[in-house]
Amino acid sequence: MSVEFGKQLVVAETSIPGLLVVDMPVHGDSRGWFKENWQRQKMTDAGLPDFGPVQNNISFNDAVGTTRGIHAEPWDKFVSVATGRIFGAWVDLRDGPTFGTVFTTEIDPSRAVFVPRGVGNSYQTLEPDTAYTYLVNDHWSPDAAYAFLNLADPTANIPWPIPLAEAEISDKDKQHPALADAAPVAPRKILILGSNGQLGRALRAEYGDAPHVEYASRAELDVTSPDLDSARRWRDYGTIINAAAYTAVDTAETPEGRAAAWSANAAAPAALARIATRYGITLVHVSSDYVYDGTSETPYREDAAFSPLGVYGQSKAAGDLAVATTPRHYIIRTSWVIGDGNNFVRTMASLAQRGINPNVVKDQTGRLTFTADIARGIRHLLENEAEYGTYNLTGDGPAQTWADIAKNVYRLTGHDPSRVTGVSTTEYFSSVVGPIAQRPHNSTLDLSKILATDFIPQDSAISLAEWLVHQRGGDF
Missing domain, CATH: 3.40.50.720 (NAD(P)-binding Rossmann-like Domain)
Known part of the structure; x- marks a missing residue:
């Protein structure tokens, strides 16, 4: 697995309002590497919102091509990779003028993405044994309002590196609606x-x-x-x-x-x-x-x-x-x-x-x-x-x-x-x-x-x- 060492902590805006890409310092030697995955003071000083995470989740993926999403939840997320590499795709599913805007990037342990409430999140693994981790600032609830988008939606036209016909996708994710039928996420x-x-x-x-x-x-x-x-x-x-x-x-x-x-x-x-x-x-x-x-x-x-x-x-x-x-x-x-x-x-x-x-x-x-x-x-x-x-x-x-x-x-x-x-x-x-x-x-x-x-x-x-x-x- 390749990890880019020596980056400075930098937060950059994207085409989706509030969606931020974070280049993260990773320190490594012959034994492996270390990074501060969430450091509140440094990261808020660099421009990340102080979003108050309350839960840390990890999704481990065995095979290359495992594809998950597109899910938009009523909370903020800070997504990163512990091991491996992914192609990430995000679609704005919030009610408003940027509804349907798409942003994509690759993430390894030296890059993370802050995903604001209501932005659809998805990823495809590019290496085996990829551990995808995300901090969230609320607990899952059956009463919360969620939004979904089909991974193959032609309007979003996400350029998946591995064709979806060859990818590992759950039956549930295959049934998500097209953008024209997706229910926008209302603001808080x-x-x-x-x-x-x-x-x-x-x-x-x-x-x-x-x-x-x-x-x-x-x-x-x-x-x-x-x-x-x-x-x-x-x-x-x-x-x-x-x-x-x-x-x-x-x-x-x-x-x-x-x-x-x-x-x-x-x-x-x-x-x-x-x-x-x-x-x-x-x-x-x-x-x-x-x-x-x-x-x-x-x-x-x-x-x-x-x-x-x-x-x-x-x-x-x-x-x-x-x-x-x-x-x-x-x-x-x-x-x-x-x-x-x-x-x-x-x-x-x-x-x-x-x-x-x-x-x-x-x-x-x-x-x-x-x-x-x-x-x-x-x-x-x-x-x-x-x-x-x-x-x-x-x-x-x-x-x-x-x-x-x-x-x-x-x-x-x-x-x-x-x-x-x-x-x-x-x-x-x-x-x-x-x-x-x-x-x-x-x-x-x-x-x-x-x-x-x-x-x-x-x-x-x-x-x-x-x-x-x-x-x-x-x-x-």
Whole structure:
């Protein structure tokens, strides 16, 4: 058996997206040879994904011409040869524009191939006593979705070195369908939690009825349930977008509210982070400006130290810290959210329409964030595979006070903005009976990081005008 010694560890792309060829260092002498078949740090540094293998399989083949495949499974594989040599053929069976793309190469112990989920894998032995080995990042399951392709498919037109009529092929592999009849492998699913909330409804509008997107309200999947670990077949999901949260800021200051806030905003994200880590899922979690005390004289950057003033902010900060422990995460920090449901803008428009002249807080500063912008930003980060981490995402434009925004609502709905009176936070809550949470006075978030990903949040003043036009004629 010939083995090429002295290669450098090099990872190269192929014509199939995500399928990578790895040249591997093999060290040999008169006694034989040695190689590191999987070395996580070196290989991820070289460009392989950190795919988290959980099982190692070996297929030993006695004769030259043994041919197996073409099989596509719902997990990633790292295939290599321990002894012998093979001709490998891979066909993209994932649903999408590269469906049917073929790549072939020979593999000896000095070469390996990373095969992403949904790419059909096959090989033909070129030497006797060939040991074909593969690492996988999931366990076989009878409930998983598999795809197959006939080895002799004329569309794929794989140039087998040994004609298939002379090869050793199982009867089962001979019965696989042609490419025209092969069932594509769907992408791993996106699960959107809290789908009936303001942001959840915006995410429904953003993703629509895509077959790989699943929506769950609290009634359908309670993120605070102790049975969350077994609530879904989590290995089928690639992304979880957590739009579920406890947002009753003042009620969170009561004994019952405190428990509910910590359960939904801290314990539940921690449970989701554990699930995401175990199954290699990307976790998207929505955070809040309330993790800060609002004393900064400049907009808050993503790396600003937490200093929450009340229970709601404390529970959100704890959730952020938990989510940050999972390798694939996006924490979306936002503020002053407006969407389809009860919100400040709807309230002000209703007051204007009913002839009421409100007192509105003038010493809290920030930017409105419309849920459509948040949904669009989340999708942008995911589809562009932005670097994992925390991103501020609010409307753009000058920071304003609540009183400024209320006056704009009055003006845009054809009412006199002078009917709005600005008051301090202390004055506003002076007559309220019951617990009142402290509010940050500065909720303005720095947008430099998300702008660097080429996402452009809309100016919040423009969003406000468009939102009111959209609602006009409706019932505020």
